[in-house]
Amino acid sequence: MTHWNDWPKWTGDEVFRTPRFQFTCSVKDYSLKTNQNEIALLKNREFLELYRDRVFTDPVRKIFELGFFQGGMPLFLADMVAPEKIVAIDWYAPSQELLDLIKANELESSVKLFGNIDQGDTKKIRSILDESFGDEPVDLMIDDCSHFYAQTKASFQAAFGYLKPGGKYIIEDWGWTHWPGHPWQSPESPFGESSSMSNLIFELIMALASASGVVAGVDVVNPACVIVTRGAGLAHKEPLDLARITNVAGNRRARLIEAAEAPPPPGLLSRLRAKLG
Numbered sequence: 542m543t544h545w546n547d548w549p550k551w552t553g554d555e556v557f558r559t560p561r562f563q564f565t566c567s568v569k570d571y572s573l574k575t576n577q578n579e580i581a582l583l584k585n586r587e588f589l590e591l592y593r594d595r596v597f598t599d600p601v602r603k604i605f606e607l608g609f610f611q612g613g614m615p616l617f618l619a620d621m622v623a624p625e626k627i628v629a630i631d632w633y634a635p636s637q638e639l640l641d642l643i644k645a646n647e648l649e650s651s652v653k654l655f656g657n658i659d660q661g662d663t664k665k666i667r668s669i670l671d672e673s674f675g676d677e678p679v680d681l682m683i684d685d686c687s688h689f690y691a692q693t694k695a696s697f698q699a700a701f702g703y704l705k706p707g708g709k710y711i712i713e714d715w716g717w718t719h720w721p722g723h724p725w726q727s728p729e730s731p732f733g734e735s736s737s738m739s740n741l742i743f744e745l746i747m748a749l750a751s752a753s754g755v756v757a758g759v760d761v762v763n764p765a766c767v768i769v770t771r772g773a774g775l776a777h778k779e780p781l782d783l784a785r786i787t788n789v790a791g792n793r794r795a796r797l798i799e800a801a802e803a804p805p806p807p808g809l810l811s812r813l814r815a816k817l818g
């Protein structure tokens with residue numbers, strides 16, 4: 542395993558090297574492309590250091606990533622952590638340049654990319670996990686994919702049981718509903734009117750309080766990162782149903798997502814309009 546004290550070596554705010562690879566990183570430039578000379582990664586230095594300090598303090602051998610983009614994270618981790626296997630999905634197919642780079646570095650048996658997969662397709666997600674890891678539990682899962690509530694929750698519930706007890710499931714960029722400024726607070730927000738991801742975080746916290754043997758930890762690290770720890774109270778590969786494991790003391794309205802998705806009470810909008818003149 543590469544020593545995190547020595548690597549990566551930063552040569553600019555958005556440029557760094559690992560022993561084998563050169564990376565360009567950004568949190569917003571989706572036009573970045575991986576080629577033979579450099580690898581595109583959509584994370585900044587602060588986020589990579591958060592992974593170093595909060596996630597890779599324990600050995601990690603098997604990793605599943607949702608949303609590989611240009612392959613930045615699988616190749617970064619292949620060099621920094623040398624996992625036995627990192628499997629990743631995206632709804633775009635990996636580019637030929639990316640596949641060539643994996644081959645040229647003899648990483649074909651440890652880095653497996655599955656394109657044309659929707660993270661909300663739970664049947665496919667589960668069959669990729671079965672095919673890739675067999676009966677071996679996964680150490681770490683990273684969701685940096687659609688950031689939409691429904692798809693993120695669907696793949697979380699489908700995949701969480703494949704983690705080992707104590708394994709971590711990271712959900713990135715969960716807080717977009719609340720991030721200040723443009724475009725997040727404008728009609729141009731890429732997430733438009735879709736259901737807030739924050740509801741999933743609330744649901745995870747309610748599940749933790751209800752069944753901490755299953756959802757053993759919910760660490761809201763910052764506005765773009767939550768780390769969920771799997772407990773031992775779930776059978777290996779068992780699909781998770783957050784609503785089923787959550788107690789609400791008979792109070793149906795305690796299910797925040799229902800409250801969030803319910804239409805406003807009758808008359809509320811006209812009363813508001815009248816009040817605003």
Ligand SMILES: C[S@@+](CC[C@H](N)C(=O)[O-])C[C@H]1O[C@@H](n2cnc3c(N)ncnc32)[C@H](O)[C@@H]1O
Binds near residue numbers: 581611614631661688
């Ligand atoms: C923020 S980028 C991922 C960045 C990457 N993890 C990295 O660190 O460089 C999000 C990726 O998720 C993919 N994506 C978005 N919605 C998806 C969905 N519903 N299913 C699968 N992939 C999706 C996009 O194609 C994009 O490559």
